[in-house]
Amino acid sequence: xxxxxxxxxxxxxxxxGWEVIEKIEKTDNQTGAFFSVCYLVQKxxxxxxxxxxxxxxFLTIAVPGxxxxxVMNDMLIAYKYERDLSEHCKNKKxxxxxxxxxxxxxxxxGYAITIVPYLIFDLAEGxxxxxxxxxxxxxxxxxxxxxxxxxxxxxQLHNIEVTHQDLKPSNILVYSNNESKIGxxxxxxxxxxxxxxxxxxxxxxxxxxxxxxxxxxxxxxxxKRVYATDCxxxxxxxxxxxxxxxxxxxxxxxxxxxxxWEQWTGTYADLVPYLxxxxxxxxxxxxxxxSRVDLKKDLKLLIERLCNxxxxxxxxxxxxATIGNNYNMERFVTILDLLKRRAELRIxxx
Amino acid sequence: MLGELNSFQQENSIQRFESNIDEYIIxxxxxxxxxxxxxxxxxxxxxxxxxNKFVIEAANFVLSNxxxxxxxxxxxxxxxxxxxxICDLSTIYNQVSLDTLPSLIDPIPVRNKIKETKLLxxxxxxxxxxxxxxxxxxxxxxxxxxxxxxxxxxxxLAPNNRFxxxxxxxxxxxxxxxxxxxxxxxxxxxxxxxxTKFDPWLTSAEISISTIRNRNSKFLKTxxxxxxSKNISPLNFTExxxxxxxxxxxxxxxKKSREFFNKALINPNDNSLxxxxxxxxxxxxxxxxxxxxxxxxxxxxxxxxxxxNNEYNQALDxxxxxxxxMPFSKRPIMFGSNLASTVLKxxxxxxxxLNAGLVSHPNDPQLINNLxxxxxxxxxxxxxxxxxxxIKNDSEYNETTQICLTATKGLALFRSxxxxxGRNFYIDAIEQSKQMKNQELNWIAILNYAREEVRINSxxxxxxxxxxxxxxxxxxxxxxxxxxxIIELHKKSKET
Numbered sequence: 001x002x003x004x005x006x007x008x009x010x011x012x013x014x015x016x017g018w019e020v021i022e023k024i025e026k027t028d029n030q031t032g033a034f035f036s037v038c039y040l041v042q043k044x045x046x047x048x049x050x051x052x053x054x055x056x057x058f059l060t061i062a063v064p065g066x067x068x069x070x071v072m073n074d075m076l077i078a079y080k081y082e083r084d085l086s087e088h089c090k091n092k093k094x095x096x097x098x099x100x101x102x103x104x105x106x107x108x109x110g111y112a113i114t115i116v117p118y119l120i121f122d123l124a125e126g127x128x129x130x131x132x133x134x135x136x137x138x139x140x141x142x143x144x145x146x147x148x149x150x151x152x153x154x155x156q157l158h159n160i161e162v163t164h165q166d167l168k169p170s171n172i173l174v175y176s177n178n179e180s181k182i183g184x185x186x187x188x189x190x191x192x193x194x195x196x197x198x199x200x201x202x203x204x205x206x207x208x209x210x211x212x213x214x215x216x217x218x219x220x221x222x223x224k225r226v227y228a229t230d231c232x233x234x235x236x237x238x239x240x241x242x243x244x245x246x247x248x249x250x251x252x253x254x255x256x257x258x259x260x261w262e263q264w265t266g267t268y269a270d271l272v273p274y275l276x277x278x279x280x281x282x283x284x285x286x287x288x289x290x291s292r293v294d295l296k297k298d299l300k301l302l303i304e305r306l307c308n309x310x311x312x313x314x315x316x317x318x319x320x321a322t323i324g325n326n327y328n329m330e331r332f333v334t335i336l337d338l339l340k341r342r343a344e345l346r347i348x349x350x
Numbered sequence: 351m352l353g354e355l356n357s358f359q360q361e362n363s364i365q366r367f368e369s370n371i372d373e374y375i376i377x378x379x380x381x382x383x384x385x386x387x388x389x390x391x392x393x394x395x396x397x398x399x400x401x402n403k404f405v406i407e408a409a410n411f412v413l414s415n416x417x418x419x420x421x422x423x424x425x426x427x428x429x430x431x432x433x434x435x436i437c438d439l440s441t442i443y444n445q446v447s448l449d450t451l452p453s454l455i456d457p458i459p460v461r462n463k464i465k466e467t468k469l470l471x472x473x474x475x476x477x478x479x480x481x482x483x484x485x486x487x488x489x490x491x492x493x494x495x496x497x498x499x500x501x502x503x504x505x506x507l508a509p510n511n512r513f514x515x516x517x518x519x520x521x522x523x524x525x526x527x528x529x530x531x532x533x534x535x536x537x538x539x540x541x542x543x544x545x546t547k548f549d550p551w552l553t554s555a556e557i558s559i560s561t562i563r564n565r566n567s568k569f570l571k572t573x574x575x576x577x578x579s580k581n582i583s584p585l586n587f588t589e590x591x592x593x594x595x596x597x598x599x600x601x602x603x604x605k606k607s608r609e610f611f612n613k614a615l616i617n618p619n620d621n622s623l624x625x626x627x628x629x630x631x632x633x634x635x636x637x638x639x640x641x642x643x644x645x646x647x648x649x650x651x652x653x654x655x656x657x658x659n660n661e662y663n664q665a666l667d668x669x670x671x672x673x674x675x676m677p678f679s680k681r682p683i684m685f686g687s688n689l690a691s692t693v694l695k696x697x698x699x700x701x702x703x704l705n706a707g708l709v710s711h712p713n714d715p716q717l718i719n720n721l722x723x724x725x726x727x728x729x730x731x732x733x734x735x736x737x738x739x740x741i742k743n744d745s746e747y748n749e750t751t752q753i754c755l756t757a758t759k760g761l762a763l764f765r766s767x768x769x770x771x772g773r774n775f776y777i778d779a780i781e782q783s784k785q786m787k788n789q790e791l792n793w794i795a796i797l798n799y800a801r802e803e804v805r806i807n808s809x810x811x812x813x814x815x816x817x818x819x820x821x822x823x824x825x826x827x828x829x830x831x832x833x834x835x836i837i838e839l840h841k842k843s844k845e846t
Contacts, residue, residue: 129377129381129383129385129386129389130381130383130385132385133385133418134384134385134418134419134420134423135384135417135418135419169385169389170377170389205369206369206397207369207371207374207392207393207396207397214396240389240392242420243420243421243422243423244384244385244388244419244420244422244423245388245389245391245392245420245422245423245426246389246392246393246396248392248396249391249392249395249396249422249426250422252395252396253395253425253426253429262398270511270512273477273478273479273508273511273513273514274479274513276474276477276479277474277477277479277480280470280473280474280477280480281470283473284470285421285422285425286422288421288422289420289421289422
């Protein structure tokens with residue numbers, strides 16, 4: 001594994017002026033990045049995070065029978081996509097998403113593949129899982145601030161026609177100023193940039209995929225499908241912040257095995273009453289995890305709207321009449337802002 | 351019923367996304383925290399990887415750090431380790447016995463369930479499953495009107511849903527009597543539903559209802575075609591095959607019926623197995639042993655099989671499980687109490703069954719009669735009268751029940767020492783059953799009366815024993831047992 005260039009950047013000073021100071025074996029925000037190697041880099045007293053693309057790993061995980069040039073091409077597209085997308089976001093005042101600071105490549109002689117393309121990001125303290133603590137009374141203000149940041153980030157992405165598609169706890173980065181940002185745009189879909197996954201039905205982590213995807217029934221309308229997915233993923237994130245498990249896990253807990261996504265082979269329409277039933281029970285369980293009476297109802301309603309297992313019913317109902325897009329994030333940002341302030345006020349009154 | 355919730359056809363041709371949980375395992379190995387453990391558990395339950403050793407380790411970690419975990423994290427860990435039984439109810443059923451029956455029929459938890467379901471209905475008034483659940487809870491409490499009303503709402507909301515239609519069929523068949531038209535109502539819905547033509551579970555329900563109504567089903571040929579289509583798995587057509595087998599058996603086509611029963615036995619469920627067990631008593635060439643099939647909760651079939659094999663105590667225990675599986679049903683209660691009272695002569699067991707049955711059928715004259723009968727036989731005539739007095743004057747019951755009540759009053763009077771009054775009631779019951787031309791009932795009344803006369807060694811013993819000697823039924827275990835008991839009692843009384 002270490003006989004390829006991507007694994008041997010330690011102690012090098014890159015052409016971009018960054019000095020590689022530490023290799024990270026496995027970090028937060030690295031899920032889904034099997035084909036990258038991570039380092040800490042330093043320049044002008046600023047420490048950042050570097051993700052080096054590992055060509056050799058790409059080749060080893062390639063499906064047998066696939067042409068090497070195709071594999072290389074896939075990797076280059078992935079690299080280029082993340083770089084271009086970051087640039088696209090940066091230019092559109094998207095500030096709640098962890099972008100690429102530097103995108104460059106390094107030539108490391110002495111290896112079969114000498115070119116190592118890399119991306120440098122701001123260094124986060126870790127992903128949100130390290131900040132969530134269920135041992136004491138939940139820190140509602142911290143949680144709601146983070147969720148508000150994420151909702152804002154998602155809204156910003158949607159405004160520039162980017163859908164994230166892989167929103168999950170390990171992709172929520174928390175910085176030293178307690179600000180949360182959305183990480184890993186690698187699985188996102190951008191209308192104006194041709195990405196590696198644009199033609200896929202679902203590009204994110206299937207563990208968090210919305211129920212319609214889990215059951216194999218998805219919306220044919222591309223736009224509706226990808227926005228409905230982001231909507232569900234935000235709701236699932238809220239569920240995780242307060243219950244410590246994903247929305248899919250909550251639903252799966254309450255759906256009988258006969259109707260689970262592993263077993264069901266009937267129509268999605270036949271599934272409606274059972275899935276609704278499981279969803280109702282999941283919402284009750286979610287509510288039981290919330291001790292703050294003043295937040296309970298609103299948080300449950302948020303989940304109910306964001307995570308409805310049926311994409312047509314998902315989103316804010318008022319959006320349909322006023323904006324024409326159920327999945328618009330604006331109202332959810334406002335609700336989370338309100339809840340965040342309510343939680344903060346409670347802290348100040350203590 | 352087992353298997354009835356499965357989809358019987360492959361509708362979605364697109365394969366579901368497969369996912370592995372390796373990255374969650376790596377995360378958990380690096381970060382041994384409850385949050386990372388629970389993230390792994392979420393991934394495991396979503397991707398059916400509950401058996402993975404790291405998942406089990408993470409679940410145990412959450413449970414040993416409960417103080418740092420949320421309600422859902424703890425519950426998920428329990429579910430992963432199967433400490434929360436969701437689907438496999440066999441453990442619960444295995445704990446059911448006649449001794450534990452009274453504690454299992456407590457109506458308070460059922461009432462609480464109704465409250466919970468009603469709260470859910472406030473948010474989801476259009477969810478038919480919730481209405482079906484409420485209907486079932488009401489039926490357990492014997493609240494027929496509420497139960498029927500809830501089921502009708504469910505039917506209006508989901509007129510083609512298999513689960514709703516089959517639950518409704520069972521409920522309406524359960525409450526069917528001469529005074530209502532429930533069977534007619536549900537039969538019309540089943541016949542009109544477009545799904546009945548294609549769904550073997552519904553076709554089977556329609557054929558069964560037609561059979562109960564003594565009508566020819568217009569779906570019989572459709573059902574045969576469905577079974578022969580080879581598009582449907584044996585578990586999905588098992589009930590259909592057993593329903594058609596029953597129709598053929600009742601029509602006298604034993605050869606054809608056996609063919610269908612054999613098909614039903616390829617992969618039977620609890621219902622089809624019970625049906626075939628019943629049929630095996632009518633056609634001795636049908637040989638079935640329910641224990642040979644890996645079918646969960648097949649208590650009805652086991653009860654009948656135990657009974658046919660003279661394993662009466664086992665039959666009683668399985669009847670108790672059958673009742674807990676279907677607490678709204680009177681059949682396991684009637685079966686268990688009759689068996690205990692007559693064949694095993696264990697009145698306390700019969701009383702346990704009947705008290706359990708009276709929770710879901712609080713004013714049922716037949717159950718009250720049987721309870722009074724057992725109490726009187728147990729020499730508790732005052733308690734028997736207390737029960738008989740519970741039957742309201744305006745209660746609706748059929749002529750058979752009326753005759754039974756008359757005879758039971760006679761029994762209670764005999765055991766109270768009021769011999770003449772008791773004799774009059776018995777003679778009335780015998781006369782009424784004769785007028786009704788119900789020979790079995792007539793014989794049962796004669797035998798019960800004979801026992802009481804023999805017990806007191808009255809002057810009428812000789813003439814009544816003469817009548818007893820004319821009773822010659824070999825295939826009715828109740829009559830046979832009663833007769834043998836009386837002959838034995840008479841013999842003993844003569845010896846003393």
